[in-house]
Amino acid sequence: MDIQEYFSLVFSDYTLRTITLGTAILGAVTGMLGSFAVLRKQSLLGDAISHAALPGIAISFLITGAKDSNTLLLGALVSGLIGTFWIRGIITKTHLKSDTALGLILSLFFGFGMLLLTFIQKQPNANQAGLDKYLFGQAATLVESDVWMMAIVTGICLFVLLLFWKEFKILLFDKDYAKTLGFNTKTIDILITSFIVLAIVLGLQTVGVVLMSAMLLAPAAAARQWTNSLATMVFLAALFGAFSGVFGTAISASQNNLSTGPVIVLVAAVFVFISFIFSPSRGLLFKQIRFIKNRRDLQLHKTLAFMYNIAETHDDISHPHEIKILNNFQGFTKGTLKKLVEKNYVTLQGSTWSLTNEGFKSASNLYNQLTKNDE
Amino acid sequence: MSDKIAVQVDDLTVAYNYKPVLWDIDLEIPEGVLMAIVGPNGAGKSTLIKSILGILKPIAGSVSIYGKSYDKQRSLVAYVPQKGSVDWDFPTTALDVVMMGTYGSLGWIKRPRQKQKKAALEALEKVGMLPFKNRQISQLSGGQQQRIFLARALVQDASIYFMDEPFQGVDATTEIAIINILKELRKAGKTVIVVHHDLQTVPEYFDWVTFLNVKKIATGPVKDIFNDDNLTKTYGINYKVSIQE
Ligand SMILES: Nc1ncnc2c1ncn2[C@@H]1O[C@H](COP(=O)(O)OP(=O)(O)OP(=O)(O)O)[C@@H](O)[C@H]1O
Ligand SMILES: [Mg+2]
Numbered sequence: 001m002d003i004q005e006y007f008s009l010v011f012s013d014y015t016l017r018t019i020t021l022g023t024a025i026l027g028a029v030t031g032m033l034g035s036f037a038v039l040r041k042q043s044l045l046g047d048a049i050s051h052a053a054l055p056g057i058a059i060s061f062l063i064t065g066a067k068d069s070n071t072l073l074l075g076a077l078v079s080g081l082i083g084t085f086w087i088r089g090i091i092t093k094t095h096l097k098s099d100t101a102l103g104l105i106l107s108l109f110f111g112f113g114m115l116l117l118t119f120i121q122k123q124p125n126a127n128q129a130g131l132d133k134y135l136f137g138q139a140a141t142l143v144e145s146d147v148w149m150m151a152i153v154t155g156i157c158l159f160v161l162l163l164f165w166k167e168f169k170i171l172l173f174d175k176d177y178a179k180t181l182g183f184n185t186k187t188i189d190i191l192i193t194s195f196i197v198l199a200i201v202l203g204l205q206t207v208g209v210v211l212m213s214a215m216l217l218a219p220a221a222a223a224r225q226w227t228n229s230l231a232t233m234v235f236l237a238a239l240f241g242a243f244s245g246v247f248g249t250a251i252s253a254s255q256n257n258l259s260t261g262p263v264i265v266l267v268a269a270v271f272v273f274i275s276f277i278f279s280p281s282r283g284l285l286f287k288q289i290r291f292i293k294n295r296r297d298l299q300l301h302k303t304l305a306f307m308y309n310i311a312e313t314h315d316d317i318s319h320p321h322e323i324k325i326l327n328n329f330q331g332f333t334k335g336t337l338k339k340l341v342e343k344n345y346v347t348l349q350g351s352t353w354s355l356t357n358e359g360f361k362s363a364s365n366l367y368n369q370l371t372k373n374d375e
Numbered sequence: 376m377s378d379k380i381a382v383q384v385d386d387l388t389v390a391y392n393y394k395p396v397l398w399d400i401d402l403e404i405p406e407g408v409l410m411a412i413v414g415p416n417g418a419g420k421s422t423l424i425k426s427i428l429g430i431l432k433p434i435a436g437s438v439s440i441y442g443k444s445y446d447k448q449r450s451l452v453a454y455v456p457q458k459g460s461v462d463w464d465f466p467t468t469a470l471d472v473v474m475m476g477t478y479g480s481l482g483w484i485k486r487p488r489q490k491q492k493k494a495a496l497e498a499l500e501k502v503g504m505l506p507f508k509n510r511q512i513s514q515l516s517g518g519q520q521q522r523i524f525l526a527r528a529l530v531q532d533a534s535i536y537f538m539d540e541p542f543q544g545v546d547a548t549t550e551i552a553i554i555n556i557l558k559e560l561r562k563a564g565k566t567v568i569v570v571h572h573d574l575q576t577v578p579e580y581f582d583w584v585t586f587l588n589v590k591k592i593a594t595g596p597v598k599d600i601f602n603d604d605n606l607t608k609t610y611g612i613n614y615k616v617s618i619q620e
Contacts, residue, residue: 095392170478178478180454
């Protein structure tokens with residue numbers, strides 16, 4: 001199947017539709033919530049939570065023997081939450097740095113989870129459980145009820161987000177200040193974190209423990225490059241996340257069923273890459289272009305100002321000058337003069353250059369302009 | 376200045392770890408003063424303000440605002456945090472930050488409306504930042520960011536203002552603009568408490584001063600207690616020489 005075929009099938013084929021819808025919703029909700037994690041500089045949190053969820057899946061299987069994803073993910077949710085609150089506890093009670101606490105919980109829970117998984121593998125009916133799919137995810141196992149679950153959680157999440165938008169914003173920007181205004185920052189904090197845990201757990205089946213945090217971070221990091229408004233950022237992150245889900249699924253379905261989770265993450269990474277280079281205000285490319293342009297403008301202005309200063313000492317403003325005189329700073333005067341000729345600020349007669357009326361006027365405006373440009 | 380006590384602190388002791396950062400502070404701040412808190416780096420000035428505002432939980436002691444707990448009186452209090460305490464790369468505009476000053480009176484869930492926006496614009500005007508209202512906050516200079524924080528506190532329309540180093544990194548013109556606003560607040564009967572580092576300007580700007588270095592060294596009218604003796608006790612070196620240089 002090639003990509004075109006995929007898009008023609010996606011509406012009619014039940015499996016494809018389910019998977020595509022699932023990954024799109026998942027991308028949207030993780031992108032949305034990922035914005036908060038990124039802005040709180042808790043990039044590692046997602047990684048810690050997803051790894052902390054693994055033992056929950058294993059324990060849930062050991063206790064219930066169930067294979068359906070909802071039961072297993074409930075276990076993941078519980079152990080993910082426990083991990084998260086231990087992290088909080090470690091940070092507030094001891095004085096370990098937060099990355100230490102995150103790393104500690106991540107490795108502790110993941111190690112324990114792996115231990116349990118190997119133990120389960122040795123059990124007689126273990127391979128039927130297919131628990132290892134939660135390591136790297138397996139989008140193909142998504143069924144309609146999973147997608148409904150994701151849609152409902154996303155809906156609730158969106159509702160809460162809109163309801164407490166103002167509270168979330170002030171908590172993200174200035175927590176102490178929010179506290180002095182009487183907001184219970186702990187409640188808001190727990191609310192955000194719980195939703196992040198929930199979104200991660202929802203993604204485990206599709207993307208897996210190992211790569212889940214990328215779903216949280218990549219769309220948000222990409223979105224941050226394009227806007228200076230929180231609302232737009234959250235919206236864009238959701239959009240990028242959803243697109244990553246759809247494209248990722250399309251590519252993996254059309255390429256001999258490449259593993260979906262990693263492909264989705266790679267597509268998200270492409271969004272990040274493009275955003276970091278091409279974003280107009282923060283991207284590397286335009287920064288460089290602006291830098292070069294600013295330098296060139298400055299050179300033009302300097303040359304013009306220099307000629308203006310000489311012209312002021314003469315009665316005739318168009319008094320011609322040899323390049324030797326003008327060339328008193330570095331070697332770039334000739335090129336700059338040519339540009340000024342193009343702009344009609346300077347004329348060239350033989351080997352001498354002289355300021356035009358227009359150039360004189362523009363030069364005298366220069367200082368005003370330079371100061372006014374600020375706003 | 377009236378006889379009323381705006382802020383009263385009793386036996387306040389605060390520690391982050393084992394070692395106390397503030398030790399047994401007693402402090403009475405009369406209504407209507409413009410007070411400087413001075414002390415060396417790490418003296419606990421920010422910690423004192425944060426404890427009064429309930430951001431930090433003290434180990435012992437109590438704080439009252441006009442005789443009642445801070446929780447009951449928070450609408451009377453505005454706060455300007457130290458500028459470095461937030462991430463200025465946060466995706467938001469100057470106006471948006473100033474609007475946050477209205478969130479307290481709005482309470483949970485309710486959104487700011489036209490009335491709140493108008494108040495925020497007025498505050499921006501007062502600090503001379505109206506032309507920058509739609510600027511992304513990372514594109515403001517340090518002094519402009521400081522003024523945004525001041526505007527956010529002004530919008531709270533409080534009776535008591537706590538400001539943590541509002542003059543940090545501002546140029547002479549901005550400093551004068553800010554101090555004029557503070558003096559105006561005092562004229563309107565408000566109490567203004569400012570963490571201040573420039574000892575030279577204390578007598579000129581303030582009428583009340585508290586010397587702090589883990590313990591309270593002294594508190595009272597500038598003209599009575601702003602002297603070499605207290606400065607030496609607070610900073611641990613002989614200030615006579617350095618201040619007259
Ligand atoms: N979050 C924290 N955790 C641990 N110790 C802290 C914390 N914040 C401050 N301290 C310590 O408490 C003491 C007082 O800090 P505080 O910030 O109140 O000082 P300050 O007087 O405001 O100093 P500055 O003039 O540098 O702003 C310092 O020794 C500081 O190291
Ligand atoms: Mg301080």
